Amino acid sequence: MQGEALANTEDFGGADPVTGPARAALAGRDAPYAKYDLGRAYDEMFAPDGKPRPPYIALDSRLTSLALEELVRRQQACEQSFLHQGITFTVYSDNQATERIIPTDLLPRIVTAGEWERIERGLTQRITALNLFLRDIYGDGRVLKDGIVPREMIYGSKHYRREMRGLPVPHGSYVNICGSDLVRNEAGDFVVLEDNLRVPSGVSYMLANRDVARRAFPGVFRSMNVRPIEHYPLELLATLRALAPFEQDVSIAVLTPGVFNSAYFEHAFLARQMGVELVEGRDLLVNDNVVYTRTTSGLKRIDVIYRRIDDDFIDPLIFREDSSLGVSGLFNAYRAGNVVIANALGTGVADDKAIYAYVPRLIRYYLSEEPVLDNVETFLCREDKALAHVLANLDKLVVKAVGESGGYGMLVGPHASQAERDTFAQKLKADPENYIAQPTIQLSTAPTFVGDGVEARHVDLRPFILTGTETKIVPGALTRVALKRGSLVVNSSQGGGSKDTWVLSR
Amino acid sequence: MLSRVADSLYWMSRYVERAEHTARVMAVKLESMVEQQPEDARASWARVVEALQDTHWNDLPQDAPAITKRLVFDRENESSLLASLSFARDNARQVREALSNEVWGNLNRLYLHLSGVQADAIWVHSPAILFRDVLDEMQGLEGVTYSTLSHGEGWYFLELGKYIERVQLLGRMLDVHFRQGGVAPKYFDWLVLLKFCTAFEPYTKLYTASIKPQKIAEFLLFDPEFPHSIRFSIDRVTEALARVAPGAPPARRASVERLAGRLKASVDFGQIDELMSGGIATFLSDITRQCEKIHEALFASYITYGAETVL
16 A cells, blocks of 8 residues: 555554553553443454453554554544545536545454354355355255245345356356355354355455554554465456356456446556456447447457446346446347356345344255354245244344345334334235344444554454355455444444454464 | 546646746736737737637636736636646645655645735735746745656656647647637747747757747647657657556556657658648647547556456
């Protein structure tokens, strides 16, 4: 990243006094933690007695020795750097386009080697089962015949693509790039909250946040054996290459909806880091079922497309005809086997919030193994008993519409007013199959710099899982932070921020 | 290279060139303003406005702050400095992956800097300072463009944008000074013209400090070595055309290169004596028209061509 954030900071390059006097600060008492609440939730940094947990001791020692103004300065340098690099998204209102940065917190979230080992094993198991499930429902439908998953949940899903039936995908990998959301429950265990199997985003923030935290706490970083994540673009490139039917001169492109998309920075970033073309729909054309880009020297064939456009918009001939983002004829080229699209089309059927409830059963069914990572307890409102339970306990539950993402269409019961709950109950009764409910999980909290000190904020964890011939997970993740005190909503579209995640090598 | 990327690089570069030209003209104009009598100053402002704007202003404001506001800060005015920078940045953002961090970072910071300036605040001290600062930053941008990008096809599209725009800007600047009619430029205006084109020192090295309109015209039109001469710029256009779209079919390339060859010949063999007897306005408008044709041929051959023509 750029030099301006490095200016006048002698200790950015030098050593931090991480091994200074061991002044174990107490959460809720000592500066800078005077307003640090240890609530019901598991706290990443502090044990219930208010003392820092072992992986956080070095960070604690640095934080208690740093002047508050220094933290403020580092925070500002980081924001400045994001703004200058154009790591922004654009908010449109009153004909005015305002560029905002996604707030980044300086303080790293730490995951121990043991915790990571389990996460990695659990997510690999999960994506393996989900890919087998997708192959099954677009193939023989064994899982439906065996009655593991109700047929209507698949064929009735708006994300089921009957055009994909019987169409083989390379290595049986439908989901090549997955971003799963994990949370840590009150007992301190990581559980899966959601699988994002369509076009998950955020990996560029994982990488950008590393620069931020490493620059803010270089000495702590060096002392902790944090595993590197910078090779993510290389792994992504290898995964995409592995999808082509041949090995030499594979021509790869990242397909973006364009500069107005909120994740455009990420699309451009990944294309640049991988050294492949970034294309928009208007750059591509299909002739005789072959996909080309228009270049200054003529047409150039494209073999693999990493698409960052939803299924619906990818080909106006097959899906939404009003889409101007996609490419006419792309699906036929795909069907003809002349181009690979990653992720495959139709993966959304498996990250539906209702299918989510079945994933542990799918793991047992396809792999004959017990799930390494648990789900959050989930009530399927389609089932009468569950619906009755949900309606009776709306004040304790989070209710989500199954087809939505990004925090839309959901009710956080304990935080809603009685009127909001009543309105939602009507929607539930009218269309129960469209909803699931989960107990409000107290997402774990992590130390977050809030301007006049360090406070506890709720966080989740989104690692990125790559699957070509095999599954690879770069040891890192996007940790999303609910920046509002007490809030459980971490989505960036709803006021969330993010921070770096340090996975330790031992 | 993707046609769309070439398109954006070309336009980004044109807008950067236009922004730099505007900043330089504004800096020089504001610095020299204090030395002129009111009627001369007004004639001089009128020339500046006409040289910098695509469209004619029927309502030239009376005072320098109002003119500056429109030439520099008015986003509604598509030729203003801020609008040019904004267009340049929009184009750069669309090809972010084709640029280096340094190029994007410099351009983005420059835009953020200027868009944060209050138009009225620059008059508290010397207003030219802002434009000198902007020019410093633009030279930084030019430096990293040269030193951090590979000098491959994309870079040559940047060159094309820069020098095609420069020919147009120089052409307009010369036209408003050399055309017949209106208030004739005085000695001081010729001096300022050289400074508008960052040409004062190079000119005096060649012709001494004797400021003569004919020598100025000769220098800015035909000098083969000065970067802000029309001939130098056309040479760069010709060179760049030979380096873009290496794999394009010969017929397609020829349609662009033929036009460039013709343009080059007209400045290589131009005679200043002939022009000074009245033909300079025609000559300049001919050069400008030829540039527009090259621009159109460039797009038709490499960027907007129909797929049916190659399949």
